[in-house]
Amino acid sequence: MHACHLNTVGRDLLMPECMNQSLRTVSTAPKRSCHKTGFGLLYLVLAVAFVFPAAGNGAEMTGKGRVLVLNSYHQGYTWGDNETAGVLDALKAANVKADPLIEYLDTKQLPKQEHFPQLLALYRAKYATSPPDVVLTMDDPAFDFALKYRQQLFAGKPIVFIGVNAFQPAMLGGEKNVTGAMEQQDFRGTVEAALSLQPETREVVVVHDYTPSGLATQREVMHHLAPLSGRISVRFLPEMTIDQILAALGELRSGSIVLAVSFGVDKAGRVFNHSELARLLSEKSPVPVYSTKVERLGHGIVGGSLMDGHTHGVQGGELALEVLRQGSAAGVPVVEYPRSELMFDYRQLVRFKIPVKRLPQGSKLVNRPQSFYGQHGQVINVALLIIGVLSASLVMVVVANRRRLKAEEELLESRSYQVLFENASDPIFILDCHGHLLESSSVARDMFKLGGDDGQSRLLTELASGEDADNLRSFLQQIRKEGRGLFKTAFNVPQGESIPVEISCRAINYRGEESIFCSVRDIRERVLYEEKLRQLNNELERRIKERTKELTQVNRDLSSFCYAISHELLAPVARLKGFSQLLQEDLGENPDEAMYCAARIVVASEKLQQVIDSVLQLSRLAQSSFSPMPLNLSSMAREIAAEQVAGMPDRHIEVTIADGITADGDLQLVRLCLVNLIGNALKYSAHRAAARVEFGFDPGQGALFVRDNGVGFDMINAERVFEPFIRLHREEEFAGSGIGLATVARIIELHGGRIWAEAAPDRGATFYFTLSAVKELS
Amino acid sequence: MIPNSLLLVEDNEDDEYLSMRLLRKVGFGAITVARDGSEAVDLLLDHDQPLPELLLLDLRLPKLDGLEVLARIRSNERTRSLPVLVLTSSEDPSDRDTCHRLGAFSILRKPLQMSELEQALALLDARG
Numbered sequence A: 001m002h003a004c005h006l007n008t009v010g011r012d013l014l015m016p017e018c019m020n021q022s023l024r025t026v027s028t029a030p031k032r033s034c035h036k037t038g039f040g041l042l043y044l045v046l047a048v049a050f051v052f053p054a055a056g057n058g059a060e061m062t063g064k065g066r067v068l069v070l071n072s073y074h075q076g077y078t079w080g081d082n083e084t085a086g087v088l089d090a091l092k093a094a095n096v097k098a099d100p101l102i103e104y105l106d107t108k109q110l111p112k113q114e115h116f117p118q119l120l121a122l123y124r125a126k127y128a129t130s131p132p133d134v135v136l137t138m139d140d141p142a143f144d145f146a147l148k149y150r151q152q153l154f155a156g157k158p159i160v161f162i163g164v165n166a167f168q169p170a171m172l173g174g175e176k177n178v179t180g181a182m183e184q185q186d187f188r189g190t191v192e193a194a195l196s197l198q199p200e201t202r203e204v205v206v207v208h209d210y211t212p213s214g215l216a217t218q219r220e221v222m223h224h225l226a227p228l229s230g231r232i233s234v235r236f237l238p239e240m241t242i243d244q245i246l247a248a249l250g251e252l253r254s255g256s257i258v259l260a261v262s263f264g265v266d267k268a269g270r271v272f273n274h275s276e277l278a279r280l281l282s283e284k285s286p287v288p289v290y291s292t293k294v295e296r297l298g299h300g301i302v303g304g305s306l307m308d309g310h311t312h313g314v315q316g317g318e319l320a321l322e323v324l325r326q327g328s329a330a331g332v333p334v335v336e337y338p339r340s341e342l343m344f345d346y347r348q349l350v351r352f353k354i355p356v357k358r359l360p361q362g363s364k365l366v367n368r369p370q371s372f373y374g375q376h377g378q379v380i381n382v383a384l385l386i387i388g389v390l391s392a393s394l395v396m397v398v399v400a401n402r403r404r405l406k407a408e409e410e411l412l413e414s415r416s417y418q419v420l421f422e423n424a425s426d427p428i429f430i431l432d433c434h435g436h437l438l439e440s441s442s443v444a445r446d447m448f449k450l451g452g453d454d455g456q457s458r459l460l461t462e463l464a465s466g467e468d469a470d471n472l473r474s475f476l477q478q479i480r481k482e483g484r485g486l487f488k489t490a491f492n493v494p495q496g497e498s499i500p501v502e503i504s505c506r507a508i509n510y511r512g513e514e515s516i517f518c519s520v521r522d523i524r525e526r527v528l529y530e531e532k533l534r535q536l537n538n539e540l541e542r543r544i545k546e547r548t549k550e551l552t553q554v555n556r557d558l559s560s561f562c563y564a565i566s567h568e569l570l571a572p573v574a575r576l577k578g579f580s581q582l583l584q585e586d587l588g589e590n591p592d593e594a595m596y597c598a599a600r601i602v603v604a605s606e607k608l609q610q611v612i613d614s615v616l617q618l619s620r621l622a623q624s625s626f627s628p629m630p631l632n633l634s635s636m637a638r639e640i641a642a643e644q645v646a647g648m649p650d651r652h653i654e655v656t657i658a659d660g661i662t663a664d665g666d667l668q669l670v671r672l673c674l675v676n677l678i679g680n681a682l683k684y685s686a687h688r689a690a691a692r693v694e695f696g697f698d699p700g701q702g703a704l705f706v707r708d709n710g711v712g713f714d715m716i717n718a719e720r721v722f723e724p725f726i727r728l729h730r731e732e733e734f735a736g737s738g739i740g741l742a743t744v745a746r747i748i749e750l751h752g753g754r755i756w757a758e759a760a761p762d763r764g765a766t767f768y769f770t771l772s773a774v775k776e777l778s
Numbered sequence B: 001m002i003p004n005s006l007l008l009v010e011d012n013e014d015d016e017y018l019s020m021r022l023l024r025k026v027g028f029g030a031i032t033v034a035r036d037g038s039e040a041v042d043l044l045l046d047h048d049q050p051l052p053e054l055l056l057l058d059l060r061l062p063k064l065d066g067l068e069v070l071a072r073i074r075s076n077e078r079t080r081s082l083p084v085l086v087l088t089s090s091e092d093p094s095d096r097d098t099c100h101r102l103g104a105f106s107i108l109r110k111p112l113q114m115s116e117l118e119q120a121l122a123l124l125d126a127r128g
Helices: A036-054 A078-093 A117-125 A138-146 A150-154 A189-197 A212-229 A240-251 A274-284 A311-327 A346-351 A371-423 A442-446 A467-482 A524-585 A593-623 A631-644 A668-683 A740-749 B015-024 B035-046 B066-074 B093-101 B112-126
Strands: A066-072 A102-104 A134-138 A157-164 A178-182 A201-205 A233-236 A257-261 A289-291 A301-304 A341-345 A364-365 A426-430 A437-440 A486-490 A496-511 A514-521 A629-632 A653-657 A661-665 A690-698 A704-707 A753-759 A765-769 A772-776 B007-008 B032-034 B054-057 B086-088 B107-108
Touching: A066 A078, A066 A138, A066 A311, A078 A134, A078 A138, A078 A157, A102 A117, A102 A765, A117 A138, A117 A150, A134 A138, A134 A311, A138 A157, A157 A311, A178 A311, A189 A257, A189 A289, A189 A301, A189 A341, A189 B093, A201 A212, A212 A233, A240 A274, A257 A274, A257 A442, A274 A289, A341 A346, A346 A364, A371 B035, A426 A442, A437 A442, A467 A486, A467 A496, A467 A514, A496 A524, A524 A593, A524 B015, A524 B093, A593 A740, A593 B015, A629 A631, A629 A668, A631 A653, A631 A661, A631 A668, A631 A690, A631 B032, A661 A690, A668 A690, A668 A704, A668 A740, A668 A765, A740 A753, A740 A765, B007 B015, B007 B035, B015 B032, B015 B112, B032 B035, B035 B054, B035 B066, B054 B066, B066 B086, B066 B093, B093 B107, B107 B112
Parallel strands: A066 A102, A066 A134, A134 A157, A157 A178, A201 A233, A201 A257, A257 A289, A289 A301, A341 A364, A653 A690, B007 B032, B007 B054, B054 B086, B086 B107
Antiparallel strands: A301 A341, A426 A437, A426 A514, A486 A496, A496 A514, A629 A661, A661 A772, A690 A704, A704 A765, A753 A765
16 A cells, blocks of 8 residues: 555545645545544554555556657656556546557656657557557657657657647647647736735745746746736846846745746856745745746745645546547647646744644645544554454453453452351351241250251241230331341250340341341340349449438538537527626615626636537648557556546545557547546546546456546436537536537547547546557556 | 516526516516526415416426426426417427427427517417
């Protein structure tokens, strides 16, 4: 296949070398897109591979005649080659069976045509016996040759010419049976195309040489551009050297364009070919250079309506075919304006910032950056087909592989669920919708001694009994409606006992059937803990009640203590008031009674002060710090007794203190204790002629004691004596704060000890009390 | 109007002095004094002794306290309807409740005041 894709088949081989890269008709540039699917791609590729080679079949033309092509030049001369290729394409398209004969006259190498006689001899030898049916000449030398030697070589045979400049019928010299296409450059078409690309154009600067043919061209340009004189002015550069020409072009400004027509030689005699001239002009010109010669395209010109050798050749071939069909050239008129093609160079359009969209309809564009696909379409199609097929195969392999992996995963997953199911620490069952055991985990089988086959048909409710079984049955029915739930019941285990369980159930789909997943938890321990918790709660509640009761009692005690104190305070206050009122109201004339009242007022005041002091003492006791230490109680008691007895010089008192008694206690508090107890003993034994006061340890009671032989009291009051302000005797008999024993009891209580009294009226009293670490050293 | 005989139960000498001083001023003639609860009960329940027309009772008393005395005379046929005026420095509501429950006619605050005593006597008289 061809290296370059063209709309017209077989075209590219015959293009000038400059255009080998690309050529595409702008308006019909096909859009190709990759088909998405493999099968679509397959069809596409098949179409490209097999249908394309057959494409381009023209009309069936079974011309039997042979065509002799006379090429003025040599193989390798672009213009001539393109013409030849066009001719061949035309003949081929018409399915002409006989191969055309091609002769090259080599007039470039031998411009003086001195070899023509030899060619004549050669051709006579070649064609005398079987002359061609039509002679097609290309360019002036071949036309001249054919006319000159027609009689010797091709008498009576029609001649078709192409590439003849400025053809005049007179040139035929009376020869008939001749037709052809003039080599007429399309100057007007080129300038009109330039105007559509650059509407701002006001001047066309024409570059041509001053050879006879150049001057002829100048006249043609003038003639052809005359109709455009309203829009543009045309300026012909005078005869100059190439350098001068280039300098003149360098001064051109926007609004001008350059039209390069025939230019073979400059004023200095320097010869230029088309591409060289095109390159020089366009390099120096700041404005676009247009031309009518296709050979210049790709070498710097923007483009134009170009005379293309190939197109010309095709036209010639078609004329030859027409002549063959008619058997003569007489009825085939000469073509004055041969086909030209609007062709442009993309790179130059870009250089002069001319938008591609301004190109006239049907223009061809070279040097357009092409997609890789554009250049290698078929290869790509085939490659895509292969890729498609491979991709499809790959997809199938991947899909198959994924299915296999998924199947493996599912298998693994089901296996791992099986493992989880079998190894769960709680018994697990799967039940059908009626509660029959479908599956039982190993723990479940062990716990409930379920056999292999006979176990499978059992109902879960059979594990429970009586009311439990009925409740479980309705719970399972509820699971089918609600999806999940918890239920507590008792299950019978083979050892004969019934264990409390909690069943967690969930409706599931098992092997396509509605089923129930049941996890059974042995809650014996939990029940045990719950029972313990309940007991603890009860105990706690009991304790709280007890404590509340105690506190209530304490509150009540405190309240009654307050009333007791208030009474102790109010009593002397009342006396103060009473005696004061007496003084105020009645005793003006009775000085003795007035004196008495005043004295009682003093006593009542003192009493009041004493009560207040004792209350303060009790209060301090409650706040005092408590720091126990070993105490020698014997020496402490002896000291206190000695102190107090010293204050009663007129009494006879026998004090007995046991030796070596020690105990742990707070020094100040225990001392206060003994002060009160010994003081009481001395006080209440005051009536005795021989008072006895004793301190010691009673092993029988396991307690320390303070004993006296005083007035004693009724044991009915044995506990009341420790309440504050309780008086068992008339105050006048035994004065005191009424708070002493309450203080003692409070101190012993603080030490964690106990205090009690034993007494009888008029037979003395003994106060027993305990302290920690009591020792008796004797 | 003024009762002919009265028993005053009072352990404190000062209080006794003040009460006696006022009672005489009001006009009481036959006044007996008991120095503690037991003595008072013994006097009241002794059939050989004349029953006073009015009892003036302290609450804080040695041996038997005032409330106990009140309870005993209320449980005895002879003394059940004896009018009792309680004379105390106690502000304890439970004491007052017990006094009312046991039928004390009135509770008077120490020191005894002329106006209060006369008012109580007037009420007693009105009750009949």
